[in-house]
Amino acid sequence: MNSKHIQEAAEAIKGKISSQPKIGLILGSGLGVLAELIENPKVIAYDEIPHFPTSTVVGHAGEMVIGQLSGKEVIMMKGRFHMYEGYDPQIVTFPVRVMKQLGVESLIVTNAAGGIDESFSAGDLMLITDHLNLTFRNPLIGKNDDALGARFPDMSQAYNRDLQQAALQTAKEEGIELQQGVYVGLLGPSYETPAEIRMLRTFGGSAVGMSTVTEVIVANHAGMKVLGISCISNMAAGILDQPLSHEEVMETTEQVKEKFKTLVLKVLPKM
Template sequence: MERKSFSHVEEAVQFLQSKLPAAPEIGLILGSGLGVLGDQVENAVALDYGAIPNFPVSTVEGHAGKLIYGELQGKRVIVMQGRFHLYEGYEGDAVTFPVRVMRALGVNTLIVTNAAGGVNFDYKPGDLMLIRDHINFMFRNPLIGPNDNKLGARFPDMSEGYSKRLRELAKGVASEQGLPLQEGVYCGVLGPSYETPAEIRMIRTLGGDAVGMSTVPEVIAARHAGIEVLGISCISNAAAGILDQPLSHDEVMETAERVKETFLTLVRGIVEKL
């Protein structure tokens, strides 16, 4: 499979610039069951991923597969209503391709969201967690291979992968809304099988608070490109071994549906203050 290059990014950008009235300011990547935020974008221009040159296509339930441009809380946004995952068979450069395109369009701030299993015993399904940091247990990095300096430095700094400034802003918004907000470490795993109870005990021992199968590659690519990142996890279920019950994607979707109004209110409040 051909590796996505800067020329592929340019092709997608030229196509999108012909469709969009102005450059976006803020990018949003919406995880499983959280794509409803894309429906609230005003003056929207919606494009199927398959219509955009070089874009991959979403294959997972709960990921609509649309790129939406428009206004949210008075800000110009570009929204991924569904994302790509390594477990779908895509390479890291394909999973992160939309982040490259967003940056080339003018995005400087990215909000990434996901549905995640709660590893921390204090978390319960329906909680929202600000991502303070991540652990890459995917054991893959989207920057492997030749580096294009037009996209970013060979060795990007990840000491502040998730912006402290944006986390403080988000906590202020949550406080104004009376919304309890967790803050913790997201552990990214490859999937698609759910983790074993032993793996969850390991993740907890190593400092993980939540676990999921996305986000890490996109954040690495965003920081490589100089984009400031805010991450929010919806705790969709207790991770394996915490409760004596099997895990399912249906539970993930049900929890996302239950907390969608809280999620929408928080993200809209954050966007308004950016």
């Protein structure tokens, strides 16, 4: 993907909307419920946008929704792309580039994740304070386009501290217990073994999933502020001695959707 492709995708979206979104949202498995609350929504299927790939995962709708949410102009991805679907990191992160081209300044990334921290429970929400990119892939590999960002972007505040504080304050005001921790991004699509989870806990990981980290790298490269929220959809392998399934992930995100909605809707005006 190059600057021309980014421009063409952005122009196609601009031609269908009249608003100027400043906040982008990427919704993980089962978390697309927020799209139902957007006022004056304009829905654009991914296959209507030049150079966009297709989402193939259950729980990922595969469409952009643009409109107003909590008084803010937003652009929302209902469904993301993953490297385990066979996509290169540059393709997975292409929508983040397009959002930036459209004028988006802040990005909320959400995901369903397995809990590594044994103090967590399925159904918890976790504020992402940092991440470990153990996909061993980086979307910035290759020739750098200086117009898109610096060759060596700083990742010391990959998740913006001011936005973290806004989320913590909002959770306190709304009576929502908000865990905090480090998200570990793996390639997938197989779930982790108990031995791998013990290793990730030793590394300092709090929750584990198969998305987010490459998107956050590109968002930082592009100069966007990032807020990350994980839904702890299950406890990771070996903790409860039970098999893991995508069905369990979807069931848990359905149960947690009300407090997830409340947290995001209330934090948006503070961004």
